Structure formats: C-alpha cells, structure tokens
Amino acid sequence: MKTTQVAIIGAGAVGTTFAVALYQRDHLIVGVASRTRQSADRCGSLVNCALCSTDPVEVAKVANVILISTPDQVIKEVCDQIATGGGFQKGDIVIHLSGALGSDILASAKREGAYTLALHPIQTFPKGQVSTEILPGCYFSLEGEKEALEFGQKLVEELDGKAVIVPPEAKPLYHAALCTASNYLVTVTNIAAQMLERIGIERKEAQKMVMPLIWGTVKNLEKVGLPSALTGPVSRGDLQTVEGHLEIIQRLSPEYLEVYKRLGSLTAELARQAGTLREEDYLKLKKLLAS
Numbered sequence: 410m411k412t413t414q415v416a417i418i419g420a421g422a423v424g425t426t427f428a429v430a431l432y433q434r435d436h437l438i439v440g441v442a443s444r445t446r447q448s449a450d451r452c453g454s455l456v457n458c459a460l461c462s463t464d465p466v467e468v469a470k471v472a473n474v475i476l477i478s479t480p481d482q483v484i485k486e487v488c489d490q491i492a493t494g495g496g497f498q499k500g501d502i503v504i505h506l507s508g509a510l511g512s513d514i515l516a517s518a519k520r521e522g523a524y525t526l527a528l529h530p531i532q533t534f535p536k537g538q539v540s541t542e543i544l545p546g547c548y549f550s551l552e553g554e555k556e557a558l559e560f561g562q563k564l565v566e567e568l569d570g571k572a573v574i575v576p577p578e579a580k581p582l583y584h585a586a587l588c589t590a591s592n593y594l595v596t597v598t599n600i601a602a603q604m605l606e607r608i609g610i611e612r613k614e615a616q617k618m619v620m621p622l623i624w625g626t627v628k629n630l631e632k633v634g635l636p637s638a639l640t641g642p643v644s645r646g647d648l649q650t651v652e653g654h655l656e657i658i659q660r661l662s663p664e665y666l667e668v669y670k671r672l673g674s675l676t677a678e679l680a681r682q683a684g685t686l687r688e689e690d691y692l693k694l695k696k697l698l699a700s
C-alpha cells in the first residue's frame with residue numbers, strides 16, 4: 410500500500426492505537442488533533458508527529474487520510490467542522506471507527522469530494538492504553554463507497570486483520586450482536602461476582618476466581634465452536650442441580666432470578682441443538698425455567 414499522510418482526530422484509546430499501528434507500518438502521521446492538547450501531544454510523541462493541536466481543521470489540511478476517532482456522538486460535528494473550515498480535499502479518505510454508525514454521517518466530507526469509510530475494529534480497546542498487540546487477527550467491518558472500501562481492505566490487510574463488508578442497513582443488528590458478545594459478557598461476569606459476594610467472597614477475589622473459568626470457556630469455544638462448547642448442568646439435563654440453583658438464587662440473589670431463568674432456558678435450547686440433552690429433560694427444564 411502507498412504510504413499515506415494520516416491525520417488522527419481524537420487521540421483516545423482507538424485513535425492512539427491506530428496511530429501507532431500505522432506508524433509502525435511506515436505511514437506518516439502528519440497531524441494529531443484532540444479535544445485537549447495533552448492527549449494530542451501524548452499520541453504525537455509516540456508517532457514522531459510535530460503537528461499536535463486542538464484544531465482538527467489545521468491537522469486535516471496536511472493529510473490525505475483523516476481518521477476521526479472521537480466518541481460517536483461528536484463524529485458528525487467534528488467532520489462538519491473540518492468541512493466548513495476547508496480541511497478536506499478532493500480524493501481524501503475520511504474514516505470513522507464506530508460500529509453503530511454508517512459512513513453517511515461523514516456526508517459533509519463527501520460533499521467536498523472525499524471518499525468516506527466506516528471502518529470498525531471488532532475488538533475492545535481499554536481506555537487510556539495503546540493496544541496495538543490486539544489488532545492482528547481482528548475482524549474489521551467496512552462500509553462506504555467503492556474507492557473507500559478498496560482503501561479499507563488494503564489497510565486491514567496491513568494490520569493483519571480480516572475485512573468483512575457490512576451494508577448500512579445491517580449495522581444496527583451487527584452492532585447489537587457485538588455488544589452482546591462483549592459488553593454483556595462483562596455484565597454476566599458481574600452477576601456471577603455478585604452471587605459469590607453474597608456467600609462472603611470478597612469482590613476482587615470473586616473476579617479472580619471466575620477468570621480461569623472464563624478463559625477455559627473461551628478457549629473451548631475457539632476449539633470446538635457452537636454449540637459443542639456448552640458444558641454444565643443444563644447441558645447434562647441435571648434437573649435437581651438447576652432446581653437447587655433457582656431455590657438459592659430466590660433466597661440470596663432474587664434480583665438475578667429472572668435473568669438466570671432466561672439464560673438457562675436459552676442454554677437448554679442450545680444443549681438440545683448440541684444433542685447432549687434428552688428431549689424429555691429438555692421439556693422438563695424448559696418448564697422449570699419458565700415457572
């Protein structure tokens with residue numbers, strides 16, 4: 410891929426990670442702008458960039474690839490600000506990284522003759538950290554015009570990722586699916602930690618206790634996939650154990666009874682698909698978990 414002159418607008422977790430990853434692959438990071446000068450300077454210092462600013466327009470002006478890595482709610486505002494200030498040129502590639510928004514939010518850049526791209530890394534980037542090591546092997550969804558898609562595909566190849574094209578109308582469900590896999594895993598882990606707290610285990614210890622279990626489950630998912638990765642009492646049709654769970658949750662963690670039953674019921678369906686559950690046990694479990 411041709412070396413590009415990249416501007417990073419929004420020097421947070423993802424913006425700084427992309428800046429470093431692109432710099433490591435010989436792209437020039439010609440400018441970094443952020444809401445605060447401090448974040449722009451921090452990112453700039455990692456990628457040998459002299460132009461660090463709080464003004465996205467001056468930074469965009471010197472680049473031909475403009476990566477808007479601000480929070481979702483200000484992407485449009487920042488894009489419009491750059492367009493109004495004359496920061497885009499014909500043929501520029503303008504990218505945002507949101508999984509929930511389409512490339513149409515960059516319409517003001519398109520009107521200036523730029524190609525617009527929504528490029529979403531399917532990965533989680535912790536706040537305040539530079540996480541280049543988690544990019545290789547990631548999937549990236551792409552959505553935009555032909556020229557922008559071609560650019561995005563090359564970029565993803567360079568980052569050792571895998572590109573998948575997601576049409577704009579599919580984006581809300583696409584994003585809901587990813588939130589379920591990532592965010593709600595954290596929520597489910599929190600439920601487990603709180604149940605352990607109810608029996609006197611300290612919160613931090615509870616988190617540590619479940620981590621090897623979660624890793625084991627994830628590795629199993631990677632190894633044998635869905636639905637075979639499922640283990641546990643529901644998958645074995647162990648009704649007595651599940652009855653015991655419902656009873657103790659009702660007594661000690663009643664706020665989680667409904668979610669436990671709902672997840673248990675969906676788990677029974679998965680176990681049925683996996684073929685580990687006899688039909689009669691499946692029906693009994695469904696009844697128990699619906700009661």
Ligand SMILES: NC(=O)c1ccc[n+]([C@@H]2O[C@H](COP(=O)([O-])OP(=O)(O)OC[C@H]3O[C@@H](n4cnc5c(N)ncnc54)[C@H](OP(=O)(O)O)[C@@H]3O)[C@@H](O)[C@H]2O)c1
Nearest residue numbers: 419420421422423443444445448478479480506507533534
């Ligand atoms: N985090 C993830 O796991 C993840 C995963 C995939 C995609 N994404 C997407 O990546 C994008 C960035 O998310 P993030 O997690 O990196 O957010 P973040 O860590 O909060 O960083 C956002 C940065 O944008 C800057 N900013 C805020 N308002 C601005 C403005 N008006 N002008 C210029 N800069 C502004 C902030 O600057 P200051 O630091 O100077 O205040 C901050 O550094 C979002 O579109 C998000 O949906 C995130």
